[in-house]
Amino acid sequence: MSGADVTLSQVRFSYGAGAQMLFDLSVDASAIVALMGPSGSGKSTLLNLVAGFETPASGKVTIGGADVSALPPARRPVSMVFQENNLFGHLDLAANVGLGRSPSLRLTRKDRDDVLAALARVGLAGKEKRLPRELSGGERQRVALARVLVRDRPVLLLDEPFASLGPALRADMLDLLRDLHAERRMTVLIATHQPEDARAIAGGIVFLEDGRVAASGPTGLFFGPERPEPFARYIGGKAASPPG
Amino acid sequence: MPANRPLPGLIALSFVAVLVGGAFAGLLAEAASDPSGAAGAFDAYLGRIVRFTLWQAALSTLFSIVPAVLVARALSRHPSFPGRSLILGLFAVPLGLPAIVAALGVLALWGRAGLFAAPMAWLSGGDWPGIYGLAGILVAHVFFNLPLAARLLLEALEAVPLDHWRLSAQLGMGAGANFRLIEWPALRAALPGAAALVFMLCVTSFVIVLMLGGGPAATTLEVAIYQALRFDFDPARAVALTLVQVALTVAAVAAMARLGASPTGEASLALAPRRYDRPSTAGTVIDAALVAAAVLFVAGPMAATVAAGLDADLGRLATEARVRSAAATSLLLAAAAALLAAALSFALVAMRHRLEAAGSDRRAGFPASLLEWAAGNGALFVLVVPPTVIGAGWFILLLPTGLVFAAAPVMVVAVNAVMAMPFAVRAIRPAYDAAAARHDRLAAQLGIAGWARLRLIDWPVLRRPLLTALAFAMALSLGDLGVIALFGSESVRTLPYLLMERMGAYRTQDAAGLALMLGALCLALMAAAGRLGRERA
Numbered sequence: 064m065s066g067a068d069v070t071l072s073q074v075r076f077s078y079g080a081g082a083q084m085l086f087d088l089s090v091d092a093s094a095i096v097a098l099m100g101p102s103g104s105g106k107s108t109l110l111n112l113v114a115g116f117e118t119p120a121s122g123k124v125t126i127g128g129a130d131v132s133a134l135p136p137a138r139r140p141v142s143m144v145f146q147e148n149n150l151f152g153h154l155d156l157a158a159n160v161g162l163g164r165s166p167s168l169r170l171t172r173k174d175r176d177d178v179l180a181a182l183a184r185v186g187l188a189g190k191e192k193r194l195p196r197e198l199s200g201g202e203r204q205r206v207a208l209a210r211v212l213v214r215d216r217p218v219l220l221l222d223e224p225f226a227s228l229g230p231a232l233r234a235d236m237l238d239l240l241r242d243l244h245a246e247r248r249m250t251v252l253i254a255t256h257q258p259e260d261a262r263a264i265a266g267g268i269v270f271l272e273d274g275r276v277a278a279s280g281p282t283g284l285f286f287g288p289e290r291p292e293p294f295a296r297y298i299g300g301k302a303a304s305p306p307g
Numbered sequence: 308m309p310a311n312r313p314l315p316g317l318i319a320l321s322f323v324a325v326l327v328g329g330a331f332a333g334l335l336a337e338a339a340s341d342p343s344g345a346a347g348a349f350d351a352y353l354g355r356i357v358r359f360t361l362w363q364a365a366l367s368t369l370f371s372i373v374p375a376v377l378v379a380r381a382l383s384r385h386p387s388f389p390g391r392s393l394i395l396g397l398f399a400v401p402l403g404l405p406a407i408v409a410a411l412g413v414l415a416l417w418g419r420a421g422l423f424a425a426p427m428a429w430l431s432g433g434d435w436p437g438i439y440g441l442a443g444i445l446v447a448h449v450f451f452n453l454p455l456a457a458r459l460l461l462e463a464l465e466a467v468p469l470d471h472w473r474l475s476a477q478l479g480m481g482a483g484a485n486f487r488l489i490e491w492p493a494l495r496a497a498l499p500g501a502a503a504l505v506f507m508l509c510v511t512s513f514v515i516v517l518m519l520g521g522g523p524a525a526t527t528l529e530v531a532i533y534q535a536l537r538f539d540f541d542p543a544r545a546v547a548l549t550l551v552q553v554a555l556t557v558a559a560v561a562a563m564a565r566l567g568a569s570p571t572g573e574a575s576l577a578l579a580p581r582r583y584d585r586p587s588t589a590g591t592v593i594d595a596a597l598v599a600a601a602v603l604f605v606a607g608p609m610a611a612t613v614a615a616g617l618d619a620d621l622g623r624l625a626t627e628a629r630v631r632s633a634a635a636t637s638l639l640l641a642a643a644a645a646l647l648a649a650a651l652s653f654a655l656v657a658m659r660h661r662l663e664a665a666g667s668d669r670r671a672g673f674p675a676s677l678l679e680w681a682a683g684n685g686a687l688f689v690l691v692v693p694p695t696v697i698g699a700g701w702f703i704l705l706l707p708t709g710l711v712f713a714a715a716p717v718m719v720v721a722v723n724a725v726m727a728m729p730f731a732v733r734a735i736r737p738a739y740d741a742a743a744a745r746h747d748r749l750a751a752q753l754g755i756a757g758w759a760r761l762r763l764i765d766w767p768v769l770r771r772p773l774l775t776a777l778a779f780a781m782a783l784s785l786g787d788l789g790v791i792a793l794f795g796s797e798s799v800r801t802l803p804y805l806l807m808e809r810m811g812a813y814r815t816q817d818a819a820g821l822a823l824m825l826g827a828l829c830l831a832l833m834a835a836a837g838r839l840g841r842e843r844a
Contacts, residue, residue, distance in 0.1 A: 115477075137477055151488060162474075162480075162488070167481065167487075
């Protein structure tokens with residue numbers, strides 16, 4: 064399955080009496096876009112709005128041209144990977160991935176084969192009977208990606224998925240994500256704090272500030288001499304050196 | 308930190324040791340002086356009592372835990388509806404209610420002259436004898452423990468990470484899959500601990516069985532100890548009963564520790580996490596029915612207590628000399644017990660922290676690490692020995708001296724203080740440890756120590772937790788009947804003791820009025836404790 068374009072048109076949202084957020088952006092099918100911005104700028108909220116965990120006060124979320132604003136999370140063509148808690152601790156890896164096929168774990172022969180293939184694809188062949196606690200943090204996120212593979216939805220949302228991993232592990236995971244994207248061509252929105260993440264895989268960057276899109280464009284622009292002012296302020300000295 | 312001497316902590320530990328040790332000395336001395344009598348007490352009667360004690364505790368646990376699972380799941384499936392926090396608050400009330408008040412509430416509903424007597428008589432097609440024996444005990448135990456278990460299990464359900472509910476919504480799990488894959492695993496992890504806690508509370512339950520057992524057929528070890536000492540005057544039998552009771556509680560507490568339960572277990576239900584699943588209409592109706600049934604079951608006896616209490620001649624009771632003096636005695640003894648409990652707990656907490664800090668500097672030697680362990684767990688240890696057992700031991704020890712009734716105030720204060728310590732420690736320790744971690748080095752550098760430190764550094768931070776501990780300990784002590792039942796007399800009478808006397812004299816109206824006063828007093832203190840505890844955070 065290939066990707067679907069994602070659009071938020073004039074989507075308004077606020078937590079209770081909190082500040083008003085307003086999102087207006089569109090992401091092309093099969094693109095990889097990094098969502099960046101300070102804590103509280105609305106990165107997770109934006110992903111939750113696309114996934115259906117939050118409902119806009121007004122405005123429209125469309126995926127592949129269809130309005131999904133009123134659909135419950137399970138009916139949206141979307142998979143999401145969280146920073147942690149992606150796995151159920153008492154279920155082995157095969158079951159955790161299998162949930163992506165059947166939420167009541169009624170799996171056919173073919174489903175089971177697909178689960179094993181997905182685990183092998185993310186580098187966890189032979190570990191299907193392990194429990195999540197026997198894995199490292201990086202391996203647990205690989206299991207979450209294996210579930211994304213068996214679900215095979217056109218949009219993949221990642222909410223700071225590698226934030227708790229060290230630099231080497233994070234680079235490995237970004238490589239894996241890039242390869243999976245090359246195979247499946249799903250649209251990827253990844254929220255991250257790390258400019259390197261964006262540089263490594265994202266074709267474009269959406270920079271959020273105070274619940275609004277403050278800047279967006281191709282990744283090259285953000286790391287070039289003409290980088291948008293809010294982004295320059297955010298990363299400070301970090302991107303002083305030219306992209307190498 | 309050489310300026311901090313461990314003396315207060317050592318005194319506190321010694322106090323607990325003397326109290327518990329003295330009780331055992333009394334028991335062992337009696338057993339030694341009359342070995343054949345004590346051995347002879349291990350007879351068929353004792354076997355019957357042990358069986359009934361375990362049987363009623365097992366049934367109480369079953370009837371508390373199974374509905375609690377359903378109620379907890381229903382509440383967790385609906386994280387926000389009007390009245391939800393009110394219901395959770397209601398479920399916390401029985402914990403603060405003296406057992407004797409609850410027993411009266413149950414009788415006001417289900418007793419021979421209770422509100423349900425007429426319909427029950429009609430249903431049974433004859434005379435309604437009132438709910439006594441096993442049925443009465445079970446109703447009262449479930450009244451106490453169903454809400455407690457429901458809160459503990461709900462806490463376990465609410466600890467499920469929000470991401471799991473999101474995942475479940477995204478994967479499209481239905482109610483069945485949610486229960487099988489998310490709710491049940493969370494419940495299963497908490498169930499053994501909750502069940503063990505309820506079982507232990509029911510094995511050591513005294514007042515409920517005394518008030519509602521209604522005869523030798525429904526007698527537990529605790530009540531049998533009391534009867535052996537107060538009525539049959541049979542210390543040898545009391546020794547045998549006490550030893551069996553201690554063995555039972557040790558086993559129950561050991562099981563609890565293995566199952567990871569806290570003997571002072573109380574759920575902290577902060578903000579319910581959001582859930583993304585939408586229960587079906589049928590599911591919602593069933594949930595509502597379950598919660599409503601539990602609410603009625605818990606609120607019923609309380610409402611009946613209030614109704615019966617207001618029916619009593621409160622004005623006359625309030626001016627009656629005996630009531631006044633009993634109230635004054637109760638307040639005085641409870642205040643003393645609370646102060647003692649808070650002081651002992653503070654000393655232990657401080658010593659434990661100091662030893663721990665010292666232990667992290669260097670490898671602690673054997674005595675130091677043992678002392679640290681004792682300071683950390685000594686308070687919990689007293690839960691193994693129910694108040695009746697300590698009371699029985701001292702009763703026997705004091706018997707030859709003829710000081711039994713004169714010692715009443717001392718015994719009530721000392722035993723109630725020690726019984727309240729585990730709860731007081733729980734209130735004080737987190738705040739003390741956090742404050743010490745922040746202030747220790749600064750205080751050491753500036754040379755603030757001893758009394759100055761207590762006044763300038765510790766008191767402002769620890770005032771609230773200390774007051775929480777005080778209020779909680781005072782409520783516990785005010786409602787206690789275990790010790791005063793043994794030591795009470797014409798000269799020393801507390802409110803619960805007076806209540807028991809009036810019940811025994813069939814002055815039901817008076818008893819109802821007293822129960823209302825006592826219950827209101829204890830709940831006010833508990834509410835104050837809860838409030839002080841919450842605002843601290």
